[in-house]
Amino acid sequence: MTRLERLRKQFVKQYIDSLIIIDPANIYYLTGIELMAGDGLLFVTNDLAVIITDDRYETYLDELENDQVMGLITRDYFGKLAELVGKLEVEIVGFENTLSYRDYESLDDLMPVGMVACDRIVERLRRIKDPEELSKLRQSAHVHDLGYQYVLSIIKPGMTEKEVADQLDAFMKQHGASEASFPTNLASGPNSVKTHATVSDRSIQVGDVVTLDFGYFVDRYTADMTRTFVIGQATPEIEKVYRLVNQARQAVIDHMKAGMAGNMADRAGRFLIDQAGYGQYFNHGMGHGIGLAVHEFPASYGPKTKKLKLRHQEILTVEPGIYLPGKFGVRIEDDVIVSHAGVEVITKAPTDLVVATSKA
Structure with missing residues (x-):
């Protein structure tokens, strides 16, 4: 079972059907993609895993050998995320509770569905080492x-x-x-x-x-x-x-x-x-x-x-x-x-x- 599959198994317990991941270490753990803090996010649903970042990472994403993850290039991370959520059949979006209040307010204004804070959901997966x-x-x-x-x-x-x-x-x-x-x-x-x-x-x-x-x-x-x-x-x-x-x-x-x-x-x-x-x-x-x-x-x-x-x-x-x-x-x-x-x-x-x- 991949790390993304292990994460998705937690969705039911968290009462969510998707998750926004901001922490660079958590993004790396799940995808192998290294983003600097503030340079994008990972959005995971039951069917998709999408890195939303900017054109500085475009070549890197093109060369990445990971067929479980797709990339979206934009300078408006949260706007593109809200647009994507609006096109998908998701009802409750989880987010890491380490998200800053400022970023939460920005997301809350844009998001077309409800959001739920999740406590260390990826960190608990990271606890057990392979x-x-x-x-x-x-x-x-x-x-x-x-x-x-x-x-x-x-x-x-x-x-x-x-x-x-x-x-x-x-x-x-x-x-x-x-x-x-x-x-x-x-x-x-x-x-x-x-x-x-x-x-x-x-x-x-x-x-x-x-x-x-x-x-x-x-x-x-x-x-x-x-x-x-x-x-x-x-x-x-x-x-x-x-x-x-x-x-x-x-x-x-x-x-x-x-x-x-x-x-x-x-x-x-x-x-x-x-x-x-x-x-x-x-x-x-x-x-x-x-x-x-x-x-x-x-x-x-x-x-x-x-x-x-x-x-x-x-x-x-x-x-x-x-x-x-x-x-x-x-x-x-x-x-x-x-x-x-x-x-x-x-x-x-x-x-x-x-x-x-x-x-x-």
Whole structure:
């Protein structure tokens, strides 16, 4: 069954007989056609799939080998869509609820039939990866493994966070990555306490804890890896906290399998952190889905995700962390493919505590 056929099977549940798709990642997933944001849309009915875009993509559409999709060239995307809907026997048009209010108003004024907002209908299909997608994600993870080892080989006291992140960016692109899927988080010393720090001009110093969280697209699919290491020498407290976070990460991986509730997967690791007295310093979910975007469905699994059931052949991050205000933070993140038998960890870089060189 093709992806478009899988989508059409959802129409009855959504009480629609057609769907407008604006999100470029969703359009690519369903058709293999890459549009920039704002450069058109995909309209799917029970019988048709139509890309409505402008003449910049005309040659590209002519060369596309996809007999399930036709193209309409215009500079008036919504006007052409309304015209098409008027000619077809459709009664209820669904649209992605991520559509901006401005675009919704424009469509609502033009559309000759009723419209219904649909919540993550394509994103839920994207949750389960096919073999080709899993292969691409494994390759993406491999490039991230190389990137982490590269950072360990170049980082030195006196370098700024930004200098290290810039060199990592060049390395990733030289090894097959197209662009970052989110701003690299390379946080040293007191910055490592910030769960979503980016990079600053702070100079890295001997004794710093450094948290590196990065994601890059490789052949359209992104991995998401975090490793924490120390410059120079680790204190007993750093070693203790690091060991606990690493044990929590491994506990989740050891327990996780398809069919398990999200809160139970989370509990396997969070319980260890709570029992050790650090529960208040772990202030985010255990992980999220990845794929064509760095945050895919499920957006998060944690203590309150009892109704979320893990699915066979979905890929999730596992990323426990402890952040001690005024001191340091530790987070370790792996990407795993979930199955009925357990998980496959595709981020292979070691998770043992690394003490990087202290020579400037």
